[in-house]
Amino acid sequence: MDNPVVLITGASRGIGRAIALKFASEGFACILAARNREKLEETASLIRNQYGSPTLIVPTNLRRDADIDNLASTALAQWGKVDVLVNNAGVLYLKPFLELSIEEFDEMMQVNMRAIFLLTQKILPSMIERKQGTIINIASLAGKNGFKNGTGYGASKWALRGWAASLMMEVREHNIRVVTIFPGSVDTDMAGQLPTAPRRESMIQPEDIARAAYLAYALPERTMLSEIDVRPTNPQKP
């Protein structure tokens, strides 16, 4: 593959779809992963119609280790490299602590952290070998602050921050950048659950996160935006 390659989890909708479209518009070949095959097909046809870039769909349940194996090995077998890995897929259950079930907690920890650990472990060796690569994690401002009804989600995103900050210190010597983005409320399905989300017109749009992610990639390789907080400039209450 002559084009640079980006692998994006959660590319079936929301922020992941916007990131896929942005990187495709910049000439990337895209590997798209999520559970919903039809929605992945939709993302792929948007990319093909607008930019004609190569796309590969790999339906993946990030709660299954075998699916993560399959995603990494398909990506590397098909196109031989991953230049940018975007760990974007995420799950939110917003509930008082005493009502949050252990199954919901486990799902958030599995998708928001464990799957990122596993997938990155499978892609990173090929980046180290090539002495280049960018790993972009989509965390949340909930990974830096506490919030009511966010015990499980917050725990998963704080864990992601700690993991990413440590990985960054470890792999920079191989010329690999680890970038973690911390958005506030973004106008997607997920934000529909947030009681405090600002009015839609003043909300961060998925395309804005996609631009932040691309900016982090597009800086000279010598420079790393290791953590990026993204907030609405002037949030209007609903």
Ligand SMILES: NC(=O)c1ccc[n+]([C@@H]2O[C@H](COP(=O)([O-])OP(=O)(O)OC[C@H]3O[C@@H](n4cnc5c(N)ncnc54)[C@H](OP(=O)(O)O)[C@@H]3O)[C@@H](O)[C@H]2O)c1
């Ligand atoms: N929206 C916000 O306000 C906001 C704010 C801060 C951070 N974030 C973070 O941004 C990221 C993207 O969120 P979003 O707002 O775009 O949410 P979204 O619209 O709900 O999309 C979530 C994505 O994750 C995928 N996903 C969920 N469970 C999965 C699983 N088991 N296996 C594979 N894929 C799975 C979904 O795909 P399938 O359903 O097809 O599997 C979907 O593509 C998440 O990490 C989220 O925590 C969002």
